[in-house]
Amino acid sequence: MVAMNPPTDQETRGRNDIRGLAEPDAEAPKVARVEGGTATFDAADLSPRLVNLELRRLIYAEGIREVRIENPGAKHSIAVGLLARCRITINGSLGYFGATLGDGPEIHITGRVGWSVAENMMSGVVVIDKNAGSLTGAAMRGGDLVVRGHVGARTGIDQKGGTIVVGGNAGSMTGFMMQRGRQIICGDVGPGMGDSMYDGEIYVGGTVAALGVDCIEAEMTPEDEELLDRKLGIYRIDRPDTFRKFVCGKQLYNYDNLEPSERKLVL
Amino acid sequence: MTDEMASSESMGLGKSRIFTPEVINDIHVKADLGRYRMRGGGIFKKIPHWDELVFLPGTLTRFVIEGYREKCTTKTVLGSRFAKNPLVLDIPIYITGMSFGALSLEAKMALAKGASMAGTATCSGEGGMIPPERDFSTKWYYQVIQSRYGFNPHHLMLADAVEFFIGQGCKVGMGGHLMGQKVTEQVAEMRSLPAGIDQRSPARHPDWLGPDDLSLKIQEVREATDYQVPIQLKLGASRVYDDVRMAAKCGPDVIFLDGAEGGTGAGPHIATEETGIPLLAAIPEARRALEDVGLADEIDLVVAGGIRNGGDVAKCIALGADAIAIGSAALMALGSNKEVEGADYQGTFGVSAAEFYHWHTGKDPAGITTQDPELRKRLDVDEGATRVYNFLHTLTLEVQMLARACGKTDVHSLEPEDLAALTTEASAMARVPLAGTSYIPGVTESQTLEEIKTLLAKHVANDGGGSDV
Incomplete structure (x- = not known):
């Protein structure tokens, strides 16, 4: 990452880490314009720390419910750990760890995102208009995460709840070790899908290159169809005609329950 | 023949230090289970401590x-x-x-x-x-x-x-x-x-x-x-x-x-x-x-x-x-x-x-x-x-x-x-001297090597200084 404000000599002596990511002493820049309950600010010259301080100031201290961030410049760790209902529009792309650890916010990113977007989200909505990197929605616990474009590998790894909707294709190991929740992938999915999943459902509209260990196909029910109609309807994503549903085969639940012939499953 | 068929304990050749009764028991258990064995606690074997x-x-x-x-x-x-x-x-x-x-x-x-x-x-x-x-x-x-x-x-x-x-x-x-x-x-x-x-x-x-x-x-x-x-x-x-x-x-x-x-x-x-x-x-x-x-x-x-x-x-x-x-x-x-x-x-x-x-x-x-x-x-x-x-x-x-x-x-x-x-192993790992000595395995040797290198460099400098006596 390029440091936004080059540290001064004073700062580099002791109060900075090697990569220049830590900014312990920063204060909110107070640059936002507020009009009719909506705050807008330009992040072009702000470091992630300053963007987050400004966001926190607006949402927690000023009680503003709608924020628009211009020129986010693919910065990392933007809009993280927000625990309040609010609506944030990020007009551009984010780097790693965008919109993570949130409970409540509705975040719209008009560009692309890097790895681990919406990681550990508790509730709320994150919508990404273009593509997302790998580890999308890692360990997510609730809410809706919508990627209109394609996603990389290990989407919804360790997912514990909520719904991940992908308009395009998904990479390899999608739903790796998934525990709960749902994934709706409208396009094709790469190899190793649902590997070692514990529970939850993965719906796929396109082809699946190969299933991972202990992932099996299950019958679609009317409830499944209703869910797909509803979720894709809310986010206005074209619904493929048919979906297939994949769940956990539950063969790996206990160490001692495998028949001798099944033991090679885990090799 | 009598040697291989020794019937009394005093005639035995000894016991394996590799296949101890515990090791043999472990093999028997694994042959029944078909998986690695789980337990709680820490390391059993003896290590420098x-x-x-x-x-x-x-x-x-x-x-x-x-x-x-x-x-x-x-x-x-x-x-x-x-x-x-x-x-x-x-x-x-x-x-x-x-x-x-x-x-x-x-x-x-x-x-x-x-x-x-x-x-x-x-x-x-x-x-x-x-x-x-x-x-x-x-x-x-x-x-x-x-x-x-x-x-x-x-x-x-x-x-x-x-x-x-x-x-x-x-x-x-x-x-x-x-x-x-x-x-x-x-x-x-x-x-x-x-x-x-x-x-x-x-x-x-x-x-x-x-x-x-x-x-x-x-x-x-x-x-x-x-x-x-x-x-x-x-x-x-x-x-x-x-x-x-x-x-x-x-x-x-x-x-x-x-x-x-x-x-x-x-x-x-x-x-x-x-x-x-x-x-x-x-x-x-x-x-x-x-x-x-x-x-x-x-x-x-x-x-x-x-x-x-x-x-x-x-x-x-x-x-x-x-x-x-x-x-x-x-x-x-x-x-x-x-x-x-x-x-x-x-x-x-x-x-x-x-x-x-x-x-x-x-x-x-x-x-x-x-x-x-x-x-x-x-x-x-x-x-x-x-x-x-x-x-x-x-x-x-x-x-x-x-x-x-x-x-x-x-x-x-x-x-x-x-x-x-108290032991050379602990001394080498913790890098503190062996009791009663100033010796730390590894550290002492590399210090000595450095001294030799320095002396040698000085010697070469003195000797190779263009003296034509």
Whole structure:
């Protein structure tokens, strides 16, 4: 990452880490314009720390419910750990760890995102208009995460709840070790899908290159169809005609329950 | 012929040191089971340990400090590098992360209460926060662990420090284990798992892979917690020098090193025996790494693994640790491995109370490493808390005693110079001289080699100076 404000000599002596990511002493820049309950600010010259301080100031201290961030410049760790209902529009792309650890916010990113977007989200909505990197929605616990474009590998790894909707294709190991929740992938999915999943459902509209260990196909029910109609309807994503549903085969639940012939499953 | 057919014991050739009765039994069990064997506890095999180091107290060359009369401070501050609120502990010892799930609710509460009485911290461990533990802990670490079981940003905001679990000394390179017997409805719900499954936690974090990503993950959690609390990285002791250098560059406030002696609630026996290096070898390597990256004064070092008494704690500090975390010993202080009324260790597990390592079974007669409602009743939270407090207090008194004897008015002033080694192995690993000598294997040789090189260079310079006499 390029440091936004080059540290001064004073700062580099002791109060900075090697990569220049830590900014312990920063204060909110107070640059936002507020009009009719909506705050807008330009992040072009702000470091992630300053963007987050400004966001926190607006949402927690000023009680503003709608924020628009211009020129986010693919910065990392933007809009993280927000625990309040609010609506944030990020007009551009984010780097790693965008919109993570949130409970409540509705975040719209008009560009692309890097790895681990919406990681550990508790509730709320994150919508990404273009593509997302790998580890999308890692360990997510609730809410809706919508990627209109394609996603990389290990989407919804360790997912514990909520719904991940992908308009395009998904990479390899999608739903790796998934525990709960749902994934709706409208396009094709790469190899190793649902590997070692514990529970939850993965719906796929396109082809699946190969299933991972202990992932099996299950019958679609009317409830499944209703869910797909509803979720894709809310986010206005074209619904493929048919979906297939994949769940956990539950063969790996206990160490001692495998028949001798099944033991090679885990090799 | 008579030799091969020897019928009396006195005629026998001997016994295999390789295929011992225990090894043969292990092979028989595995041939029946078809899988690796699980157990609780720490390493069984003999490795170089703190017993092989001794202190060199003051006599005439150093003067000593009066016990009980002159001050010897124990206050320990961790994470003042970037955190607005560093963790301030009254003593240099705290209680390491052990999950609710591995431990009973009562055990977690008693550890929290005992630690608070002693003015020190506890840690959530893997299974998420349980409110009674947070309530009883005046200082509380929240763990960001690979599985993220029960991880909740609201709980993150309640933490006094955040620990990134990257590995543990007992089974370096592996995630946690919790056998189905202990995955009750409540434990499963907290972890968003089906009840009763054998839980094998991921070994890798879901949202980052290498050190470059980790530095961004640290940035993320710092941003989320607004730089209020220290960030600590917990590593299993393996390639310590390189790992600590990398960890330091990721920007943490504290690095936690867990030696191979560390225990676990449940883990594969083979991993417990065969992974990681001893703490006495790890601490000097960590110090060297921090010195070499120029962060020795900024990043604090916490260590853990097989710590039993104040002597072990003092030796860790002398080698360069700022604080020491205990796990197994804290459980024993609570009453683990102790005869209790109604318990039949021999009949149930085939071993005595002292040799009980079956923490993974969830049938702990002392009510500590179990979720069984009947067994849990055997642990009284207040009595347990008092025992934990007593033990933590005793450890501190023992550290102070050794520090005073070595002439220190602050336990953190203990240094490698205060130690000697009893074996060449310990001397080479801990880099303190073999008792009664000034010899440190490896170090002495390289110093001698340097001297020879310098002398040789001088000699060549003198001799090859163009003299034509």
